[in-house]
Each structure stands twice: as structure tokens, then as C-alpha cells.
Amino acid sequence: MPEKQTFNIAFQPVGRRTETSAGKTLLEAAQSAGIELASLCGGAGVCNSCKVRIVSGQATPPSPDEQAALTAAELRAGFRLACQTLPLSDLSLEIPPESLTTSQRLQIEGQTAEIPLQPPVHALDLHIQPPDIHDLRADDNRLLQTVKAHNGHPYRISERLLPDLSPALRSLGWNLRLGIRGDEIMAILAPQSPLLGLAVDIGTTKLAAYLLDLQTGKTLAKTGAMNPQIAYGEDVISRIAYANTHADGRQTLQSRLIDALNNMAAEMCAQVGASTAQIVEIVAVGNTAMHHLFAGLAVEQLGAAPYVASVSEPLEVWAEPLGLKAASGARVYLPPNVAGYVGADHVAMVLATGIWQTDKTAIALDIGTNTEISLHHRGRLICCSCASGPAFEGAHIGAGMRAAPGAIERVQINPEGIQYQTIGGQSPVGICGSGILDAVAEMYKAGILDARGTLRPGHPNVRGAGRSLELVLAEAQASGLGRDVTVSRHDVNEIQLAKAAIRAGIEILLKEAAITAEEIEDFIVAGAFGTYIHIPSAIRLGMFPPLPVERFRQVGNAAGAGARQMLLSLQQREIAAKIGRRLEYVELAAHPAFMETYTRALLLKG
């Protein structure tokens, strides 16, 4: 058997794939794929800036330059210099953030509602009399009795705090601020230390984190990052498979995630001159799989029919055993899950969008590999999850990529030519979700596509013939790739599958509520992708029903906003728990009208 001369290289977390020849370095492969991998020395193997990690596959052994530049631990973990490494098989590579010259667009903004503060932890400043030979009370009693003398509450000390109790009292010279949660003393801090809270939205692809002051309610810092679990699978199903088929797979996924969250928390704390030990409370939201992987719950049953959650009740667990850096007695609140594919992040979104308390008929949805949709109508909350697939994340699309610099994000097609806009205004290297949505909608509008998704010749940018017809969005000489950026019939079909799933979900919910689309007064599009899409394109494709555009609202990261609300208010958690119980879940796979609705929705028409 002759040796394979070309290999497929997958770059994570940017989500870009390329084919490369056996004699090319990984740096060259990255460059030909349009990935802006740092390379200060131009491939001489000395600057150590093109560091990548081989997640799977075989490559040439480390060069002497690499052995000098990388630590033994890095080499063991699969880190390599891309300029020194040739593939020996198909490879999956992870690019650490510091090896990218430009970073991806992360959605962390989102509108939070004005809510009255009712934080789970409050502060109490104290001076305690130190022990002497005539007052030999143990430190715990000394503390508890001093607190009692202040306000009479019979507090107890968190078991997590006990190991630090005596050293903390002494190192602070018996002057301290307590963090008190319910009837429990959960943190001992220096007097006047602000009590901080951390809210995290754990997306399958992206992480968003917010640092809040629990006493003022102010958001002090926010940051985004890619979910490092992407290296182990792009979607939840492949991550569940990884967890189920690797020894310690679940632990690996959990610890990579926790490490990333810790880094984000430390970065934000550094920004505001605080310590992670001041983080006294955490709220985490995510889809059911992310929720389970974060909290260390079993995911096997999520990966096989009938796809049930292990835990759907609201959770309060210790931060420390999860590996989170925070006050030793800090707890993590996770709102309820609704079903295997409608998770705590959806509950957070329903909370933040306010559709649980509206008088209107309203829809709120968050588009992703799974798109969760809730419909409010006359007090009922009905929800479902659609398998919309990863096309909007750039996967399964020939030139697809995530929303990173150089991605075409907006497209307009005129008879004489095509205008596009890229993220960061750079030369185009691919198409992200909003770009492909626009492209397909504009192709349909321009008559390049018929309603079934078949390409038609005629437009100057349409090349090829028959089933291999394709639209050239950007010519080779204009692109950052050195070759055309195109949209094929296959790409169009992927978008049809995705948009049909979403529209079918909406239609089934309307059917359950026995109403028509026209009755929707408020159509709320949440989430990163939803923020950037061009609503008229989504309507034109039939992904959304043909409502007046003023009924649509793009609200950004509503799950993250809901997480912040629950961080600041116990009442918001009670509401979230009620939302979890109120949401009526419709299993589309079991719904008699689903197949017919879905098939009809495949057509390109509003």
C-alpha cells in the first residue's frame, strides 16, 4: 500500500479544516488554511510562538529545536512547534490562544434586567478577642460567640472553611470580614474586602464569564474564551462519546473546562485588583451536557436514546471539589435543566428575556448546534430543542469557519456582482454562520437558487455546471487563502437542513399552543450567532416566520444575563426554579406532526 501523501488537518478551536501534503509543516498547513498562527521567527524554530498541541494523530518526532524550546511536560502533553513538525497522518490540532495573532469574536454582551439585590452572601466585619490562658475557648466557639453577640444569629461554620479557620484568624490579627450565606459562615476575608460573585455561561463552543460585586450589583469585569473541550469533540454528542470511551474521559473534559474558567476568573480578578479568594458565590449555566460535564455528573445516558438528563433539579454544590478557585466555602448554583437537550442555559435565557412574565405571545430562542426554543402564550411556556446542526458554527460548510477575523459575515448579491464584509475587515479566509445565512438568502433572492436549493447558472459569480455549480463569493486574488471562497450546493443543503429544523421547532410549538405565527408579538433571538444574523435573511430563508421585523429583538447573551441575575438575587433563583417546572417540554422526535412540518420547512421560502 503506498503511503498517503496528503493529510487532513483540523485546527481547533477555530474550527477550520485543511488538506495538506505530507512534506509541509503544520505552520504551512495553518497558513494555507488562513489561520493566523503566530510565527515571529518565520519558521526558524527559535521563537517558540507557533506552539500547537497535537490532540490526535501522528507526526514527525520532536526536533532538537523543539526539545530545547519546549519543556518535558509540554512535550508529553503533545505540544509542538508548528514550524518544526510534519504530519504523518490526519491530525487534530489545538491552537492555544497565545499562538493566535488575532482572537475570535466572543459574545459576552447581553442585556440584564434591573432586579432588586438579594445576594446569597452578605458581609459582617468583626474584631475577635484572641485566646489567652484565662480564655481557652476553641477558635470555632470564639468566632461563633462573637458573631452571636453581634446579631444573635446561631450561625455555623462551613465545613469547607474549617481547615483554614485558625490560620486565617491569626494571619488577619483577629480583625476580619465574614462572608455569611444563610446560616453558614463561608469565608473569612480581610476587613472591607468586596464580596465577589462569578457568573459563567458554558457554551459548547464558547465560554463567557462575568465578575460582579455582590454588594453593589455592579458587573466589574467580563471576558470570553473558547471552550477547551472543543479539542475533544466539536459537539456535545462527540464529547459525550469521548467521555464514555476514554478512561477518565469525563474528568479530562471537566478539568480542561474548569482550568479555562479559573483562568478567566483570575484574569478578571487581576483586572480589578482582587483575589479569587474573594469569589464567594458562583452561578453556572450551560446546556444539559455542559452542565453535567461541569458538575461532574454522568453523561452516558445523555448520549443514547431516550437521552435523559441525570439531574434536572436546581443544584447547589461546593466550588472547591470541582476545582474552582474561589473562597473555600463558596458554592455554585446551577439552575434546573428541563430535558436532555434543553438545559439550564435555556432556563437562564427565559429568565433574562422576561418571557416568563410577559402578557404577550412571545418566542425566545438561542441558535446553536442545538437550538432551544420557548414559546409563551397565555401563561403557558412550551419548549423544544431542534437538532439544527453545526452549519452555523461553520462546520460541514466547504469554506465554513467560526466567527473569527477574516470570516465573511455579511453578503449582498446584485446582478452585477457581490459585496461582502469580513470580521475585522481583513481579506476573507472563509464564511461564518451569519455570512452563509446571508449568502444563501441573497442567492435565493437573486434567483441563483430555486426553492429546493438547486443552483442555477447565469450570475457572473456562478461557475461550473450541473451539480458542481458553485457561487464564488471572493476571488482567489482577493482572498487571504490564495484560492476562491465559494458556496456549493452542498453548503446550501446544509443550511436548508439547519433552518428547517429551527422552523419546524417553531411550528410545532405554535401547533401545541394552537396559534398561528402571526400571533407572535415578540420574537427574541438570543445568543452569539443570533446577535449577528441579518433578520431579513433569516425570514427570507424561512428560518423565521414572516413577521414584521420590528417584532424581532436580538438580545445578545441572554443566558449569561440570566446567570448574572441569579448571582445577585435568590429571588431570581426561585423564579428560575419555577420556570424549570413550568416549561412544558415537547419531544420533537415523538411529535406526530414533526416529520411533515420539517420536510415542508426544507424549502427556501419565507
Next chain:
Amino acid sequence: MPEKQTFNIAFQPVGRRTETSAGKTLLEAAQSAGIELASLCGGAGVCNSCKVRIVSGQATPPSPDEQAALTAAELRAGFRLACQTLPLSDLSLEIPPESLTTSQRLQIEGQTAEIPLQPPVHALDLHIQPPDIHDLRADDNRLLQTVKAHNGHPYRISERLLPDLSPALRSLGWNLRLGIRGDEIMAILAPQSPLLGLAVDIGTTKLAAYLLDLQTGKTLAKTGAMNPQIAYGEDVISRIAYANTHADGRQTLQSRLIDALNNMAAEMCAQVGASTAQIVEIVAVGNTAMHHLFAGLAVEQLGAAPYVASVSEPLEVWAEPLGLKAASGARVYLPPNVAGYVGADHVAMVLATGIWQTDKTAIALDIGTNTEISLHHRGRLICCSCASGPAFEGAHIGAGMRAAPGAIERVQINPEGIQYQTIGGQSPVGICGSGILDAVAEMYKAGILDARGTLRPGHPNVRGAGRSLELVLAEAQASGLGRDVTVSRHDVNEIQLAKAAIRAGIEILLKEAAITAEEIEDFIVAGAFGTYIHIPSAIRLGMFPPLPVERFRQVGNAAGAGARQMLLSLQQREIAAKIGRRLEYVELAAHPAFMETYTRALLLKG
């Protein structure tokens, strides 16, 4: 400087010291010290049975035989074959239990009171309907709703149990026994599995463990072992020093202890054909330092004046984070500490002896390096701790050793000679606590000692002259050592210090209660050493007041008995908590009458 030609070798946990010459192997040193180290091959370096661990000091490098016989991990941990190793400095050695041909005497027996069962965990057997496409409830809700249908209680699931929840339900085929603790589901077991409880008494020297059936109250198994922390210091002060001066010192001490307890639990479970996963509840008692090291609490403040406990309130902590092998939701109950040197084991002892509910004036004490004493008089419970020192453990006594085979444990002196009895009836190799107590009392009775502890010539077994006079208990030819087993003036003085501390503690308590010794109606002697002492000798020495012997009771391991009672009954824990609050602690060091009382008690007289 000439090289040192003799070295001191300390053998732990047997507590024996010997001087050896530089050219002798550790096996020869052990043999000359009368330690029955296993040596199947007679020192040829092939049987691997004389394995010891060097805790501190220098020795010759591992021989080829050792490198073949021991793993790399063992060599790194300091394990050596005693027959192949020569000392290059003073050494501290740890002898693993399997390297001893005979084991030490461990006190695990003790009288438990008959108490009504009120265990913290009870069982509920259930069948749960598995999920299907028409019933997609999450596993937690499915379980909770099934339980609710059974008995209406709104239970919640322990956060410790959640990671195992879904796999456990499926592997048991949805037929299961729940362990329920309060309002928490804390274990999922196979139907009909007995719910087991573990009670442990953590002594500074010895560990005792009991496996109980929580539903019947029966003690299914019991076992004893040496506390492996001995290798890091014989008494609590040196262990606290070790914890404070070594990186991870506290963690090392904790994990060695937990490992030993896990081994004991596993051994007992194997005996009764159960799994440690059936252990649903644990009660642990120990002195304050052992309590803190077990529970992972800070000990620094226990090692310096004014010697206060970090935690004195009763504790309920998770078993799993401590490293204990048990059901994942199992909790450990620790009764309250009273002071830095009156710990939870004393509370357990007060509980088990019943002096908290007697009408009588009663004393209960447990003799050790620290001797804790409680006096009950007309509803008051007054307690103290005496620094009685390690003499009764065999330390600081020339021929002293712990209560292991070959130790002289009973002595009788007649004008014409001496009778003694050894543990196991073997040739004498040293003297244990009860033996040295007897020896000194008999020496005083026979006129060999005056009241100040000065030896007098005249008895055929008294040799030497002036301050170097000594009593030969066993001649070289009779002993297992090849030399005389003797009692010196120094040994007598050590016993005087020890017994004076105990008597002074008793006298101060009587003074606090404003009564005389004659009013003591019940004098309870608990603990391992207390079980074996000859009461008339203790009275003759003045260690105990001169009461009629029928007022004394030797009750064995009362702390372990109390731990078992608290394992079986929540009411017993409430009583223990009350005892903790009732006990009035007297700090002897701060008591105005202490020094004078102590000085008077140094004299040898009843």
C-alpha cells in the same frame, strides 16, 4: 573527628530503641533489641520479609539484592531489607506490620451500654420505572418522585451521590436500596444490602475500629492497629511539630492515618462479606490533636500556648473528601472537643461510662501521654488533662517498650527473688507500662525504694552502688536480649513524674468540687493501659487515691464504646453534645494549687 562507631536505632511502631555498632545490619540490631522481625531466609537478602522503612537518618546504599527485591517506588519511599542495610547515622525505622512475626497487643474490647437504636441512616427498597420516549424525566426527578410516592417525604439527593446516580440506577436495573439520612438520599445500594456503620477510636498510639450493622445494632467485626503517624513523632506535640515544619506535613499525617483506617475497614468488610461502599455512616473519636489531624484541621495553635482547639463544636463532615472509603454520600460524625488537651475521645468515654447520668460521685479517666480525667459530683462534670508523659507507653524507660510480645507486664518482688509475667509468655525483652508500674510499686513495698524514689541496696536483685544502683528484673541468660532487663533510678523517677501528674489532676478536681477522695464512690479506669494495670500497685504508688479496690472498675476502650453508641443513635450524639457543653474544663497550668499538689504527689506513698 573520628567516625562514630555506634548508632542509636529507634524502631517504630513498637517503640523500642537500641544502640548498635556501625558494622551490624539493621536485622542484627533489631534482633539484639528483641524485636521479632521476620527473616525467612536468615539474612540472605532473598526472602524480602525483613522489609523496613527508614524514616530518618543515613544508611548504606541499596544492595543489588535490594534493588531486585524492592520496587522503585518502595526504594524512593525509604524501604530497605534490614538484612542488607548498615546504619551510617542514628536511624528512625518503621517496621510494617507484615514484617513482624508477632503483633502487638491492641485494646479494642470495651463495654457498650444497651441503648435504643436510632441510627442516622435508614433503608428504603424501591423499584423505579426506567425512562422511555414518553417519559423523559431526568434520573433525579424520577428517583425523587418514586420515593415521594412511597412515603411522601420531600427528599433530596446528596451532592456527593449525584456523579454516580445515573450509572448506579442502570447497573442495578432500577431495583435498589436507598440509604436515607435525614432528608437526604445518601447511598444507592443493591436491594437488601445491610447498611453498615464504622466507629473508630484514633489514639495517638493505637487505632481501634468497629464495623456495625446499623439496622440490628450488632457489632459485626472489630480490629486494632498501630497509628502509622508514630513514624512522624511519638506524641502529639512532636506530630504537631512535624505538621508545622514540613511542607504538606499535615496532609502526610492525615493520609497515613486515613490509609490505615481504610485498611482496617476493608479488612472488617471482607470478614463479613461486605463492601466498604455499604459503610453509610462513620463516627470518629480521638484526642483533640488526632481529631484535628483526622479532619484536616489546623494544629499549629494546638502546639503553642495557650494551646487552643481550632474546632470544639460537634462536626459532621463528608467521608469522601477525607479519603475514607465508604458510600459516596457517607458522613463522619465527630463529637465535641472540650479543650486543646481534652478531646472528643474523652467525651465519648464520659458518654460510655455513664458518669454523666449517675447519682454517684464518680471519676473516669483514660491514662496516656496525656491523661484526661472527669469527675462527676452532684450534677457537675469537671475535667482536666494531665501531662503524664510517655513513660507508661515504654518511652524514656531504659528497658521500656509498648505492650508487645516479650514485654514484662506484671511483677512481684519477694525477699528472695522476683517473679514476672510477659506478654505471650515469651522470654522478656523489655518492660511495658503495667510492668514498670508493678515493678516500682513492688520495689517500694519491698523496701528497695524509699518514698523519694531512691534505690537502696540489700535485695539480691539490686546491683551497683549509689546513684547507679539498679534492680535486675530478668537476668541476661533468661532474657530474650542476651542482657539484663533492669529498672534504674532514672526509670523510677520517670514513673514518679507520670503518676504525680495523674494524682495531682485528681486532687485538683476534688478541690474544685470541694470534696475529699473518700467521697469517690465509683472510680472508672478506661483505655488500653488502664485495662492491664494492677490497681493495688497504682494505689500503692499514690497514682490513685487509697480507696477500697471494689470501687474501681476497669472498663477497657470506653472511647470506642462511646463511638459505637453514637454510631447507633442520634440521641446519643445529642447527649454527647450536651456533655461537651457541661464539662467544666480546669486548666491545671493556671490553677493556683497545682504546683504544690503536684510536688506532694511525687512522693511514693498511697
